[in-house]
Amino acid sequence: MAKYLLKRVLYMFLTLFIIASLTFFLMKIIPGTPFASANKLGPAQMEIMKAKYGLDQPVPVQYAKYIGNLLQGDLGISFQFNNTPVTDLMFKRLGPSMQLGAQAMLFGTIVGILLGIFAALRQNTWVDYSSTFVAVLGKSIPNFVFAGLLQYFVGVKLGWFPVLFWRGFEYTILPTIALSMLPIAIAARFMRTEMIEVLGSDYITLAKAKGASFFEIAFKHALRNAMIPLVTVLGPLAISLMTGSLVIEKIFAIPGLGEQFVKSITVNDYPVIMGTTVLFAALFVVIILVVDILYGIIDPRIRLSGGKK
Amino acid sequence: MADFETKIPKDRFRPAEIDSAKSEEINKPSLTFWQDAWMRVRKNKGALVSLIVMGIVIIMALVGPLVSGKEFDKQYVPHNNLPPKIQGLENISWLPFDGVKTNKAGKEIDMYEVKKVDEYYWFGTDALGRDLFTRVWKGTQISLYIALLAAVIDMIIGVAYGAISGYYGGRLDNVMQRITEILVGIPTMIVVILMILVLDPGIISITVALTITGWVGMARVVRAQTLKLKEQEFVLASKTLGNSDGKIISKHLLPNLAGVIIINTMFTIPNAVFFEAFLSFIGLGLQEPYASLGTLIDEGFKVLRLHPHEMIIPAIVISVIMITFNMLADGLRDALDPKMRD
Numbered sequence: 001m002a003k004y005l006l007k008r009v010l011y012m013f014l015t016l017f018i019i020a021s022l023t024f025f026l027m028k029i030i031p032g033t034p035f036a037s038a039n040k041l042g043p044a045q046m047e048i049m050k051a052k053y054g055l056d057q058p059v060p061v062q063y064a065k066y067i068g069n070l071l072q073g074d075l076g077i078s079f080q081f082n083n084t085p086v087t088d089l090m091f092k093r094l095g096p097s098m099q100l101g102a103q104a105m106l107f108g109t110i111v112g113i114l115l116g117i118f119a120a121l122r123q124n125t126w127v128d129y130s131s132t133f134v135a136v137l138g139k140s141i142p143n144f145v146f147a148g149l150l151q152y153f154v155g156v157k158l159g160w161f162p163v164l165f166w167r168g169f170e171y172t173i174l175p176t177i178a179l180s181m182l183p184i185a186i187a188a189r190f191m192r193t194e195m196i197e198v199l200g201s202d203y204i205t206l207a208k209a210k211g212a213s214f215f216e217i218a219f220k221h222a223l224r225n226a227m228i229p230l231v232t233v234l235g236p237l238a239i240s241l242m243t244g245s246l247v248i249e250k251i252f253a254i255p256g257l258g259e260q261f262v263k264s265i266t267v268n269d270y271p272v273i274m275g276t277t278v279l280f281a282a283l284f285v286v287i288i289l290v291v292d293i294l295y296g297i298i299d300p301r302i303r304l305s306g307g308k309k
Numbered sequence: 310m311a312d313f314e315t316k317i318p319k320d321r322f323r324p325a326e327i328d329s330a331k332s333e334e335i336n337k338p339s340l341t342f343w344q345d346a347w348m349r350v351r352k353n354k355g356a357l358v359s360l361i362v363m364g365i366v367i368i369m370a371l372v373g374p375l376v377s378g379k380e381f382d383k384q385y386v387p388h389n390n391l392p393p394k395i396q397g398l399e400n401i402s403w404l405p406f407d408g409v410k411t412n413k414a415g416k417e418i419d420m421y422e423v424k425k426v427d428e429y430y431w432f433g434t435d436a437l438g439r440d441l442f443t444r445v446w447k448g449t450q451i452s453l454y455i456a457l458l459a460a461v462i463d464m465i466i467g468v469a470y471g472a473i474s475g476y477y478g479g480r481l482d483n484v485m486q487r488i489t490e491i492l493v494g495i496p497t498m499i500v501v502i503l504m505i506l507v508l509d510p511g512i513i514s515i516t517v518a519l520t521i522t523g524w525v526g527m528a529r530v531v532r533a534q535t536l537k538l539k540e541q542e543f544v545l546a547s548k549t550l551g552n553s554d555g556k557i558i559s560k561h562l563l564p565n566l567a568g569v570i571i572i573n574t575m576f577t578i579p580n581a582v583f584f585e586a587f588l589s590f591i592g593l594g595l596q597e598p599y600a601s602l603g604t605l606i607d608e609g610f611k612v613l614r615l616h617p618h619e620m621i622i623p624a625i626v627i628s629v630i631m632i633t634f635n636m637l638a639d640g641l642r643d644a645l646d647p648k649m650r651d
Contacts, residue, residue, distance in 0.1 A: 015491050019499070026503045136639075140631035142583050144590050145624040148610050156614060247591060251610070262591050277499050 008292070012285045017067075019281040020274075024066055027270045028059055070278070076271035086275040090257060096166050097249070097256035101241050103176040105234075108183025113230070115184065116191020120199060121218055131188055138185025144247040147178035151251065164253045175252045179244050183237055190233055194226035228295075235291035239284055342568075349644035356640020359633035366630060370453055373446030377431065382598035385438040393433040393441075393618055433618050435608060444600040445623050451512065451601040452582050452630055458516060459523050459581030463574045467524030468566070471531025472558050476539055486532075492525050501584065505593045512595060515585055523581065527573050534569050538562055568645035575638035579631050586627055602627040 050056045057065075069076065075086035112135075119131035155163035155174055162171050198204065199222055207221050246258035253259070257276060264272040340348070350356050432441035474485040501518040508514035538544065539562065547557050563570075588594040589603025597604075602623045609620025 011490060018491055023499075023503060026507050029507050136632060136635060140579065140635045141628045142586055142590075142631065144587065144610075145606060145628060148606070148613060148620060149624065152613050152617065152620075243587075247587065250591060265593070277503070280499060 005293070008289055012289060015285055016278070016282055020067065020070055020278050021063070023274045023277045024063055025059075027274060028062075066274075075275035075278070078269055078272050086271045089260070089272065090275060090279060093255060093257045093260050096254050097245055097258060100172065100175055100179060100245060100248070100254065100256060101238070103172060104179035104241055105183055105238065107176055108180030109187045109230075109234070109237075111180070112184040112187025113191050113227075115188040117195055117218060117223065117226075119188065119192045120195030123196065128192075131192065135185040135188045138181040138188075141181070143178060143181060143244045144251060146181055147175070147248055147251045150174055150178050166252075166254045166256075171252075175248050175254060178251075179241060179248050182240055182244065186233055186237055187230065190230050191226060194229055195222055198222045198226045231291060231295050235288050238287050242280060242283065346568075346641075346644040350640050353640040353643060355636045356644075359636040359640070362629060363633040363637065366449065366626070366633070367453060370446050370449035373449075374443045377440055377443045377446075379440035379443050383439060385434075387438065389434055389436055389438040391430050391434045391438075392616070393431060393622070394429050432622050433616070435605075435619055436612065439598075441605075441619065441622060444605060445602070445626055448600045448602040448605050448623060449626060449630070451595065451599075452585060452627065454512075455515065455519070455581050455585040456578045456634070459519055459577050460574045462520055462523045463527045463577050464570060466520070467527025467573075468531050468563070468570055470524060471528035472535050472562060472566070474528065475532035475535030476554065476558055476562065478536075482532075489525050489528055492522070493529075501588065505588065510588075510593050510596055512599075515588060515594060519581060519584070523577065527570070527577065530569055530573055531566060534566055535562055538565055572638070572642045572645055575634070575641050579634040579638070582627075582630060582634065602630075 047056065055062070066076070073087065075090070077085050078089055115131040115134060119128040122128055151163045151174060154160055163174065165171055204217060204221060207217050212221070242258075245256060246262060248254070249256040249259035250262055257279070260272065261276045264276070350360075430440055430442065432445055435441055435444070470485065470489075474482045474489075500522045501515070504518035504521065505514045508517060544557060544561055547561055552560070585594060585601060586603035586606070589601045590607045592607070594603050595601040605623035606620055606627070609616070609618075609623060613620050
């Protein structure tokens with residue numbers, strides 16, 4: 001276990017290093033300057049600006065400096081937001097993104113698990129079919145389409161919830177629902193399969209035979225075992241929520257990381273793009289590792305490293 | 310009970326002959342793997358309907374821009390933001406194809422009369438007066454191109470990489486596995502966005518980005534299956550008979566992998582289609598004047614409150630594409646690999 005963990009963590013750092021380097025060199029190839037009023041600047045002024053941000057030095061020097069700073073947790077300073085350090089910018093923006101992601105994940109998995117359970121308990125009835133229908137829609141309809149329609153029909157036409165900005169809990173409801181469609185779909189499908197399998201097993205028959213009530217069987221005996229494999233999909237799901245938040249934040253004008261990332265791309269703000277990419281990548285590999293470890297803890301039958309042969 | 314005995318005379322019953330030689334007889338024609346799979350797909354109504362709908366979408370994507378009689382990039386500002394109007398359907402009041410728009414005060418106005426337009430724009434026009442019918446089907450072509458591309462990349466690079474890595478094993482496998490491990494660690498979205506930054510947004514950069522990232526999942530599945538298959542006797546037999554490695558892979562392993570390959574490809578396609586639309590929506594995909602469903606939704610989204618048709622029509626088309634691909638993928642998975650059924 002310890003050896004496996006060490007190997008995984010080493011890989012994690014290797015991956016992160018490659019991503020950071022890749023991002024750096026790709027940023028260097030990109031045409032265009034990062035300075036907002038570049039066309040107003042003369043050649044001499046350009047030189048001064050470049051010197052100020054260290055862009056006049058040879059690329060290997062810049063690279064060494066970048067990696068050195070990165071190891072100390074310094075991601076440079078943003079070109080577009082009045083020289084604010086990127087880490088400050090990102091931390092300010094992390095809050096809304098995290099809240100949105102966590103809410104969507106929580107809401108989505110709970111609704112999805114319930115849908116899946118009822119579909120399995122009432123297999124081949126209208127409950128099952130409508131749950132499957134919701135799952136197919138949730139998986140198929142792009143989240144930005146869903147978000148747009150939600151904003152138009154529920155927000156604008158019905159006027160139930162505010163449609164833009166991030167000023168309190170009621171502002172988070174529509175984006176959360178829009179983002180949670182995928183978790184709902186995936187959790188519902190997964191739960192249904194697992195529950196059907198578990199409900200057919202011997203210990204459920206035993207529970208029925210000893211006279212346990214319907215709800216006791218469903219929630220006490222079946223659910224706990226059916227939940228285990230769901231943990232495996234939580235990792236990839238969290239990643240797709242991170243991707244999804246890019247558009248959702250754009251649509252609902254939420255001051256989060258994704259919205260900033262999209263904006264930074266359009267104005268060539270290298271440090272912010274690099275910082276966000278590295279942060280996303282770091283979150284990504286950490287989540288995958290945590291899920292793998294969790295999986296081993298929850299279900300001891302599963303050996304992480306393949307176990308004895 | 311007594312009735313039966315009286316109604317059916319005893320002499321109509323005969324003892325059954327038990328012939329042990331005949332019990333082994335196969336009395337139904339044997340089916341190949343593909344016939345069997347097709348039978349199971351046909352039984353799945355969702356998959357069958359999806360197949361038909363997908364066929365219609367493909368035909369419309371190819372024929373649509375030709376039959377509309379309008380260019381996808383021809384701007385004519387006096388005709389901008391017209392609602393949809395279709396000959397024949399315009400008089401059916403509950404269909405939204407009468408060219409009538411409800412304004413903010415709740416009053417219905419015939420935009421075609423106001424702007425004195427004699428032509429019919431079947432899906433209406435956008436802010437620059439371009440025909441949305443043509444643009445929607447042009448955009449669908451892009452989505453279908455991406456679908457085809459993703460499938461081809463998966464089938465060529467992914468399968469070859471996985472099969473070679475799994476079949477040869479040893480050090481080669483080790484190196485190839487390390488490469489995929491790192492590639493898997495990098496979020497696809499980030500690779501795609503970085504590629505697009507370097508190569509300018511457009512169809513070529515999306516193609517390159519998909520080529521770099523799209524095949525990894527397939528390679529891993531194919532490798533795992535190859536590892537299992539190559540230990541089996543028929544491979545040993547083929548080797549003993551002196552067949553080359555290339556022949557063993559292509560003639561013996563690949564046909565056995567076909568089911569897995571198809572299932573995986575079918576699940577990659579909707580992801581790729583979504584990715585293109587997603588990138589176009591955030592402005593990193595296709596650029597003006599070209600249209601993809603993502604850019605159309607993005608443009609329509611900006612005027613959603615005033616001209617909802619400009620977003621809703623492309624939104625419906627992309628949703629239909631995604632739903633049919635997903636349903637077909639589910640159906641094929643159930644048909645080709647009953648063990649994976651959910």
